[in-house]
Amino acid sequence: MSTVALKTLFIKEVRRFSKVWLQTVLSPLVTTSLYFLVFGVALGSRLREISGVPYIQFVVPGLVMMTMIRDSFLNTSSSLFQSKINGTITDILVAPIGALEMLLAYVGAAMIRAMIVGSLVYLVALTFTWFPLHHIGWTVFFAVFVTATLAMLGMVAALWAEKFDHLAIFPNFVLLPLAFLGGVFYSIDLLPEPWHTVSRLNPLLYMVNGLRYGFLGVADVSPVASAGVVLISFLVLLGVASALLRSGYNLRS
Amino acid sequence: MKPPVLRCRHVTKRYGKFTALQDLSLEVYEGEIFALLGPNGAGKSTLIHCITGLAKQSQGSIEVLGFDTMRDFRTTRRLVGLVPQEINYDPFFTPLESLMIQMGLMGVEPNRERAEDLLKTFALDEKRDAYTRTLSGGMKRRLLVAKSLVHEPRLLFLDEPTAGVDVELRRELWQEVQDLRAAGTTIVLTTHYIEEAERLADRIGILHKGELLLVESRESLLERHAGRSLEDIYLELIRKADGRHAA
Numbered sequence: 001m002s003t004v005a006l007k008t009l010f011i012k013e014v015r016r017f018s019k020v021w022l023q024t025v026l027s028p029l030v031t032t033s034l035y036f037l038v039f040g041v042a043l044g045s046r047l048r049e050i051s052g053v054p055y056i057q058f059v060v061p062g063l064v065m066m067t068m069i070r071d072s073f074l075n076t077s078s079s080l081f082q083s084k085i086n087g088t089i090t091d092i093l094v095a096p097i098g099a100l101e102m103l104l105a106y107v108g109a110a111m112i113r114a115m116i117v118g119s120l121v122y123l124v125a126l127t128f129t130w131f132p133l134h135h136i137g138w139t140v141f142f143a144v145f146v147t148a149t150l151a152m153l154g155m156v157a158a159l160w161a162e163k164f165d166h167l168a169i170f171p172n173f174v175l176l177p178l179a180f181l182g183g184v185f186y187s188i189d190l191l192p193e194p195w196h197t198v199s200r201l202n203p204l205l206y207m208v209n210g211l212r213y214g215f216l217g218v219a220d221v222s223p224v225a226s227a228g229v230v231l232i233s234f235l236v237l238l239g240v241a242s243a244l245l246r247s248g249y250n251l252r253s
Numbered sequence: 254m255k256p257p258v259l260r261c262r263h264v265t266k267r268y269g270k271f272t273a274l275q276d277l278s279l280e281v282y283e284g285e286i287f288a289l290l291g292p293n294g295a296g297k298s299t300l301i302h303c304i305t306g307l308a309k310q311s312q313g314s315i316e317v318l319g320f321d322t323m324r325d326f327r328t329t330r331r332l333v334g335l336v337p338q339e340i341n342y343d344p345f346f347t348p349l350e351s352l353m354i355q356m357g358l359m360g361v362e363p364n365r366e367r368a369e370d371l372l373k374t375f376a377l378d379e380k381r382d383a384y385t386r387t388l389s390g391g392m393k394r395r396l397l398v399a400k401s402l403v404h405e406p407r408l409l410f411l412d413e414p415t416a417g418v419d420v421e422l423r424r425e426l427w428q429e430v431q432d433l434r435a436a437g438t439t440i441v442l443t444t445h446y447i448e449e450a451e452r453l454a455d456r457i458g459i460l461h462k463g464e465l466l467l468v469e470s471r472e473s474l475l476e477r478h479a480g481r482s483l484e485d486i487y488l489e490l491i492r493k494a495d496g497r498h499a500a
Contacts, residue, residue, distance in 0.1 A: 002327065008357025016345050087341030091400070094305045094335050095358040096327035253268070253308040 006101040009092065013109030017075055024075070025117055032067045032121045036060070039185055041128055050187050051218040060125040061215040062184030065146065065208045067121050068114040069175060072147040075110035076154030081167050084158065084251070093252060099245035103155070110151035115143060131216070138223050139214030145230045146207045150175075152237035159250050178204040183212075188220045203233055256319075258283050258408050258439045259304065264313035266299050266463075273299040274310070275463040281408070281456075286430065286440045288454035290447060290487060296463040297443040298338060301410045305335045317408060331360055334406030338413045338443075340393045342385040348372060348396050349381040352403055359404035371399040374429075391422040398429065409433060411442040415449065427453060451475075451483040459487060461494045 017024040036059065044056035051058065083089040092102065133139055153170070161167040182204035188196055199205055200221075210226035213219035219226065245251075257280035266274040274296045281287045289297050302308035304315050306326060315322040317329040343351060352368040372378040375395040380388055388396065394414065401409060411430065415423045427449065434440055444450055450457060451471065458468045467474075467490060471483070478486050 002360045004362055005358050005360050008354060008363065011357075012346075012354050019345050086343070087337070087339050088343045090307065090335070090337050090341060091343075091355055091358060093307050094330060094333070095355075096330040096360050097358060098327070248309065252306065253302065 001098065001101060002096055005095060005097045006105055009097065009101065009105035010108050013075075013079060013105060014112055016079060017109070017113050024071070024113060025120070028067055028071055028117050029120045029124070032063050032117075033124045035063055036121070036125055036128070040125070051189075051216075051220075053216050053218055054129070056129045057131050057216060058187075058212075058218075059185055060122065060129070060131075061212040062182075062208050063125070064118045064121050064215075065142070065211045066179045066184050068118040068143065068147050069150050069179060069204065069207065070171060071117050072110045072114035072150040073154040073157075073171060073175060075113045076106045076151045077158045077161075077167055077170065078154075079109075080106060080155055080158035081161055081164075089251060099242055102245055103152070103241060106155055107148055107151040110154065111144070111147040114147040114151075118143065118147075133215055134217035135214050135223075137214075138227075139211065141227065142207065142210040142214055142230060145227075145234050146211070149230065149234045149237050152234075152241040155241050156237065156244060159244050162250075175204070178202050179208070181205075182208045183220055184208055203229055206230060256283075257281060257316075258318055259441070260316045261300070261304070262314045262316075264300070264303060264310045264315060266296070266303055266308065267311045273463050274303070277313070277460075277463070277465050279458060279465060279468060281439060281441055283407075283439055284434065284437060285455040286434055286442065286453055287456050287458065288450035289441060289443045289458045289460060290450055291443075291460035292491060294462075295460040297460055298412055299463075300460070301335070301412050301441070301443070305333055305410060306330055307335075327360075331404060332407045334401035334404070334409040336397050336401045336409070336411045336414050338416065340390065340397060342388075342393055342396065344384065344386045346385060347382050348377050348385060348388070348399075351385060351396065352399060355400045356403040361404045367403070371402060375399045391418060394418060394422065394426075398426065402433075406438065408439045408441070411440065413443050413445065415444060415446060423449075447484045447487055448482075457483070459490055461491055464494075466490050466494055 040056040040059045047055040049055065157167060157170045181199065182202050188199040188205065191199060206221055206226040206229035209219040209221045210223055210230060213223040259281040261277055261279040264274055264277045265272065277300065291297050299308060303310045304322060306322065317332050320328045322329045346354060349368055349372065352371055353363040353365065356363045356368065369378065372381050375398060377392060377395060377399065380392060398414065414426055430440055430453065454471050456468065456470050457474060459466045474486065475483065
């Protein structure tokens with residue numbers, strides 16, 4: 001493995017999103033803060049507690065996780081896809097860089113972006129409702145593995161996509177609906193059957209609830225079950241992304 | 254004779270049912286300028302892509318300085334540089350940053366001094382901190398050449414570097430090619446300007462429909478066809494091959 005190449009590609013990817021920080025950091029921070037203001041502050045004051053915690057606190061981990069899911073996906077997918085479209089992927093393909101370095105560099109940079117934005121959303125929330133993290137270990141676990149998983153999904157999407165419309169399918173028609181239906185704003189215990197059971201088929205439910213347990217100590221699903229689903233998702237995406245990169249799928253003809 | 258820098262053995266490349274390269278064998282020797290000629294779609298870029306890692310051959314083997322391009326790809330890619338046919342640039346980075354990044358990607362610790370030297374060599378030092386998208390077409394082309402040299406490759410591929418380039422820049426580029434050869438770099442180039450190949454190349458290969466029709470030194474080729482230009486010889490070979498394919 002070339003550590004110089006890995007370090008360079010990682011720094012390049014971090015600098016890429018840093019150079020357009022208004023779009024990559026500030027924009028999601030503002031959007032998510034607006035969600036928080038509307039659902040948490042404005043409506044939250046009229047809603048009763050959910051799962052034993054004030055509603056304004058209940059939505060914070062969901063919003064943080066929704067932001068991290070979206071940003072980690074968007075960072076890898078947009079960067080890799082744009083490189084394919086504008087031809088600069090050639091710079092990487094002719095370099096002595098293997099699939100592992102590509103995966104680590106792209107995923108690492110996406111995780112950094114997602115963690116920065118997620119942390120900022122959390123800090124904004126704290127100015128409205130202060131609460132300590134219930135379990136730092138679970139919080140870090142879910143933040144790390146979920147952002148890595150979604151970053152790898154972003155790479156898979158970018159490799160598969162042949163036009164911008166293909167790429168837009170994932171954030172708009174898959175991730176956003178699944179995040180909204182994954183208990184960001186409500187507990188699935190409030191849902192009647194069969195929707196309660198159907199919701200359990202949504203992997204993002206476990207991601208949101210995993211972080212909620214880390215933040216607040218309450219969740220619709222046990223942290224162990226959430227960790228299991230997240231780990232399985234991580235391993236599946238790791239396998240798929242590695243295999244596609246090793247084979248040069250839609251990169252090397 | 255010195256051992257070959259590049260050795261292609263029975264290389265075939267298929268895209269589905271289409272055969273882009275057919276059982277191609279070729280050797281390129283240290284310090285020479287080898288011109289690969291052929292009409293559009295002959296397979297020139299496909300061959301270069303197979304050697305540089307942008308494509309994978311379906312059959313056969315390719316070695317650079319004795320290292321297999323598939324098995325020892327990390328070694329061979331350190332030895333090879335590529336100036337691609339299409340101009341590409343990363344809009345996020347300046348020419349100086351682009352060179353520093355490319356050094357790192359090629360596994361060389363980024364060196365600002367080396368990057369600045371390359372910018373001077375290619376008359377880009379005044380634009381070192383400009384957004385790459387604001388560079389003229391010629392400057393972008395020169396930046397591509399500079400990027401291909403950041404790791405001091407032993408074997409450099411220039412895939413139609415003068416396509417769409419004005420006369421002045423074309424002369425500058427060919428002067429740079431000659432300087433690189435004088436410094437010991439082996440060069441393989443493709444071009445549609447046959448008179449350029451006639452002036453620059455030590456050996457010439459003519460590729461048509463994925464098959465190598467001829468590989469010969471420029472001197473002996475012109476000597477064998479006394480009084481005729483390389484362009485005439487080239488056209489005759491292509492027409493004969495087309496006649497064979499039609500029959």
